[in-house]
Amino acid sequence: MDPLVVVAIDFGTTYSGWAFSFRHEYERDPIKVSSNIWQGGTLVSQKGPTCILIKSDGKTTESFGYDAETKYAEKVEENEQDQWFFFKRFKMLLFKDKGMKRNATLEDESGKKLPAMTVFALSIEYLKKDVLETLGKQVDTGLTVDDIHWVLTVPAIWNDAAKQFMREAAQKVGIPGKKLRICLEPEAASIYCRHLPVSKSSAKGEKTSFAQFSSGTKYLVLDAGGGTVDITVHEVTTSGELKELHKASGGAWGGTKVDHAYEAFLTSFVGSEVIMKFKKKHMDDYIDVFRDFEIKKRQISPTKQEKVTIRMPTSLSTLCSEMRSSDLKSLILQSRFGGKVKVLSDKLRVDADVVREFFRPTVRNIIDHVATLLKEPSVHGCAAILMVGGFSASPMLQESVQAKFPNLRIIVPDEAGLAVLKGAVFFGHEPTAITERVCKYTYGTGTTHKYDETCEHPKGRVERDGNGDLRCYDIFSIHARSGQSVKLNEEQPEQSYSPVSDDQTEIGFKIYSSSTAHPHFITEEGCSLIGELTIPISDTSLGKNHKFGTSFIFGGTEIVVKVEDKATGYVTHESVNFLG
Template identity: 40%
Template sequence: MTTSKVLKLMVAAIDFGTTFSSWAFSFKHEYEKDPTKVQTKNWNSGKSISHKAPTTALISSDGKTMEAFGYEAEDRYAELLSDGTHQKWYYFQRFKMSLFENKTLNRQTEIEDINGKTLKALTVFSLVIDYLKRNLVDECKMKITTGEFEEGNIYWVLTVPAIWDDKAKQFMREAAIQAGIGKEHVMIALEPEAASLFCRHIPLRVMSSEVVPLNAGTRYIVIDAGGGTVDITIHEIMEDDKIKELHKATGGAWGGQEVEEAFKRFLIKIFGNHVLQKFKRDAMEDYIDLFRDFEVKKRKIKPDGKEKVVFIIPAKLKEILESEPGETFDKCVSQSGLASDVEVIKGSKLRINSSVMKGFFAKSIKSVVGHVKAFHDSNAYGITVALMVGGFSESSMLVNAVRDACSSWKVVVPDEAGLAVLKGAVIFGHNTTPIAYRVSRHTYGYRTTQAFIEGVHSDEHKVLCDGETLCRNIFNLFLEEGGLVYDGQVFVDRKPFWPNIDGDNFGIEIYASNDKNVRYTTENSCTYLGLLTVDNLDVDVPIEDRFAYVTIKVTNSEVQVEAADPNTGRFMNTSIDFLQ
């Protein structure tokens, strides 16, 4: 069933982030009046209210039940640690990046929790999606009493980074289905595209003054800086008000999480890794509070700021350190090589120079700025505006660095930059047509065998079959890297395929390459993506007449296939499995 046939009285979006996650929704009648009227979740950390919660999952010992999520999971696990009963539980933090980093991702892939215990990644992701889904539904049932809310009328949107591959996209879709969302009621939205749609509906200002219109012909870059990844895409507003992608999505693991990792390396330099790890094991609640405090303070750091930053060092961390022979807090600071920028005050506080705090941003900012500056300096796409969205774009350290490096662009950070993806995903769910064209990130093709042509084909792939000389492993291209793809575009149109053996089904191997001139699927540049399968051919006809017409197209950034049996006129079970 296509998304257009689904009754979307309510659209709900789940932003499954590396560091923070949440949900949002709006009803159809609300969207039609004001697309930006999107309701979001408020999470209570115990000390403040936020629109997102840490992507942290506490799973029971059976490996099947979500006990707590977000701030509650952090607090519950800290209690379990203090009671010494934590070992039987599974505790996962910031595990989304496993999909980006794992090039052999499949349904059996396992991920490790904080203690090295493993569960299937598909189980963990589906439990989180199920939790967020149920949390939204439960709150709606309490708040909405007019009779307009029916769970079956919800259309769900899951956001993913644009730089994710097809395996990871399918993985998220299957996790959603395993979480109880019907396959006709869920779609995948690319995060920078969702953010771009949100920004089309709100005033955009440079430095809180000049309003930047996104009119037809405007070319802009979207810098979606989240906790784990930074996604970068280039868009143009077309005359019909739709969006055209100009360059394939790029980016990397340069998000705000790297700033926290730099802070962790700083603590290790002072206290030593073994002390910090013991502190984490023995006083998890204090460990969590220390990094929550850092999260708050890092958001306040400004490029021109001179203020020193003070951190209260938990008593347990000092106790663990000073239980080491001859070690004291003051001594460790003085011997760390940081004494000129870090001082101990009142025996239990660290006062850090602003230069050290700014240094925590250096690696991440260097990666982001270096990447976007290449687009700025080449001026190949005529970009005039930079939209900075995502939680990390709320940091003036990153924003000012981009402004300084890309001085000819109007750099805009919209209000609620951290919610731009989430709210934009709700808008996208109501109207999936604004993205008219995308750019292919890879060259795609399928493996085939053809008649061998001397001087054209390589002898390496020559085979003799039933008296006929054939060339196998040919890469039959259907989409070239950098090629412009319109939504719903058909690449393979009712092409006949025959089963390899006398049977009622067959598979077509799909490959991708970053080489536009790839010829054989065995080349080093080629990566096997998955198997396109067709089932239930008519077995009552001769084998030479037993085939299927296969169509391959792209809809909403995902590859879709269908197959028809010409002997019966039936459409058959068809799919591309990227997770074999």
Template identity: 40%
Template sequence: MAASSDERFKMLVAALDFGTTYSGYAFSFKGDYANDPSKINANTMWTTGSKSLFSQKTPTCLLLRPDKTFHSFGFEAEEHYSSLVDMDEHHSWYYFRRFKMLLHNNMDLTRDTKVRDESREKGKELPALDVFAHSIRYLKNHLLKHLKKKSVANLIGGEEDDEYIHWVLTIPAIWNDRAKQFMREAAKEAGIKSTNLSLALEPEAAALFCKILPLEKQTTESGTNLSMLKPGTRYMVLDLGGGTVDVTVQEVLPDHTLKELHKASGGAWGGTKIDEAFRQLIISIVGAPVFQEFQEKYPKDYLEMLQSFETKKRAVNTSSKDTFRIPVSLVELFEDEFGEKLDLIPSKTRHRGKLELNGDKLILSGEMISEMFKHSRESIVEHVESLFAHPFCKDVDKILMVGGFSECVIIQEAIKKRFPNKRVVIPPDAGLAIVKGAVLFGHNPKMIISRNTKWTYGVQTNRNFKPGDPPDKMFKVGNVEKCKEIFSVHIGVNKTVEVGTPLPPKRYRALHRDDETIDIPIYISSEEQPEFTTDSSCSYLGKLTIELQKSNSDREIEVGMTFGGTELVVEAKGTKNKEVCVAKFDFLESKDKQS
């Protein structure tokens, strides 16, 4: 007897970890999950040209041909672009890297948003939706090829791959709803059906993975066994990625499900901030004009310098000097421009005694290394400190550090030093904890039973004009005076909401009898009870479109929203006949178009 579509898609869960600096994937079969949830496969072999590299992930780099068609991704894209640069044939190609941060805290994100290629040459930009879709499609296809090599093509293959696989995309918990919808639409363009796709919040996924680690693998830095996530445990997840730092506080309930104790928070303090600090240090030594010329004339050397630093930064510490290589081409360019040796420059600048240059070697003191990490390190520590000052962190005595940047020694030491009474836990392969946890989430999303809202959510509506209302907000419908731009709150900020449980519905009425649809603007606010959508705390998020049923003669509908999932869900129906109306959110249309 043939399996049903619902049974088939559950046969395999595949998670794509689309990161700022590195990307990867993991998967597991339904049967394996039932027998041993920790049996999760992750690809640790990536190709560059004709060679294979042992690596947990591949760089988030995309190379497109001059006609804008896909050429390569990851290590292979890096290598081929470098060869194009060597032959001075790269100018018409499109090379993108570290573009995920375009989505962070971007309230102007739309389907028309563009992303510039790495060269920053004039006119070299493409729709961001296409760039993300190319990248997701590559990861999806790479996973399918990997499965077929593992002789499982008889289980998933042919034209019905999507009927057998449930896909999960990882996203930062601090992302807004625009970014979430953007990733879903990019995945759809990449060939993943929306009905077979879930979005997993990265720190939640990491916690799910650590919950199922065998006891002997749950160790602290001192090597002591730690049964970390047993019922009753309250802990903080510190998800340190390349672009963002996500922090969430959770509790393990008696039935082993997870409850969020406070809304997700964080900021853009990830590993790329250290890369930029290193870049600015080099600019302070050679000067901006020389550095700009270096980027333009020797782009391959520039990229290799950044790649080399990216690899080394996780292992450096502030207790001793360390050596970094800088390209000979940069040294020669400086000396040709100014007619003096580059290694003499540090003694003439504010860097005296903190660094020295010897040929192509840049030797940094512990103090200088500490300065490069200062902004990111202090931002993370201060944010965690502010969270521990709140009542919801009472009894939280464990900090779980996950994500690729959590492997950075300097950040680890800063957390341990500032919070000596907390048990800092860094799981094995911390960089894979998120993607493996996302697989677990795909198998059983009900493991997360509640979350906390990051904003106050509401809609822009009208009501009868009252004395004291701002005169400029008054308008008339017939002879009735109305007040516009009212913030009708659906739920306040940092409220605990159960997953899958809709809030009590609110009622809205069409302004005109012949209206076939209602477009309701959706707003968010950092305040508990904003009055107007024009208040400074408010931002336009998108719109909710509801198709009215002709049989609903009074043109009134009730709208129920569900906020507990990783994405917003809406249901609308007539107030009299209870007929369900088609209702959908659109967070990617600009406010100008909406109005």
């Protein structure tokens, strides 16, 4: 049954938000999506900063977003920060090549630790409560759990453990697992833009429409957020849905890298000790410095030569005088930026070239990666690049992409930063919009078999088992290969498993991944143990003769395993445990 309402939570590195739409509204006008308005000082936005202030018990949320920033600054001013936990931009903890653990911890701004699961769960809980309050005002009768379908966004380049971590954090605060879908961010953006009547092409300012792209059209989705840049390639199918052509890729090249470069710029002339003291004594001014820069960095372009004016609080200059025995103006004159930065009262006037340099390394990483991707055989014939995510609103990134790829249409929707959030709502209504995906890894299980001189794999570990038979061990039994196209709900070939003892109450086996398409052994370089699958055995009367057929399903946003009890025909769908 279709849900009455779909709620999406876009949990970003820098900004987070929620949006929803009712089913009847979606059927009449899909673009009609409601979202929150966040306010912080002079900034008004449809997503708020991913910051959370937690009380001293480590279990209770005091505030989230702009409010959390402001209240924490007040606590710092009153020298009470040690009684609180303040976390910001913590999502990047989950961007790991290796496995993520359920018991991982996070350090707050002052070095105090809390379980990462607690911090993520409390953040999701805040967003959940906020959207439910808004929904409650719009619906006459109370909404039940069954009326709402929840969607949680994650980067497509995240591993399976990180996706499971987010799912468990959401379930921990009362979002039912059966009513929750994980949505991949670039896919959400792609679905969103397929619904827009028109989008703007950054090349000549003309209007274009993704919805009118005919079947067979290929386009690259460049989702540039605060923490990560997520890139995937889609093709329009004959039925109008989308299929992925190349496995998701990207890296930690988001807009926060520009913020880090700006902080490094300030540190280069005032010194790290001054910045640390500034952060500790004047957190409110420190926050304002970066809020001001957030507005300014959206105006920087590769061609504008006007100097950039950045507000600089007097508290920083005062600290320089106290700690460096020199005012801010003198310190800048002595630095390598002496001729390029001027101090005017409470402002810095910075040459455009200096500010552009903040962007260059991360923009270069993005451009180089896209260029490499466009050379892949499966991507040949790509017609356009769709730029979404908050960092895609930057003229520095937009114009650099246009200059590097002049033969492609570069399309940026008006609300590039909201494309993922609103697209996630569409995905909740249309979970079959992406009909085919590409495996990022080779997945399989570790297995063993009797040694035979005709074994096709290279010679590995061969030992005698308890029965005296020679066996090959550590065999990588492949269920899906890296680069393989997998359809939505498509079951991989069934493999059979049985207990090894008569009184066994479950069959457990380990799941491995490999970065190569043709691994032979689980001990090879590039192979990793990533999770475990458990098949419960409720009836042990058949002992070792009890057979279970397992079919992995890789075409969704999360891996599911279909298990059939061959004795009864009973079918269940099990999840792989990637968190240990």
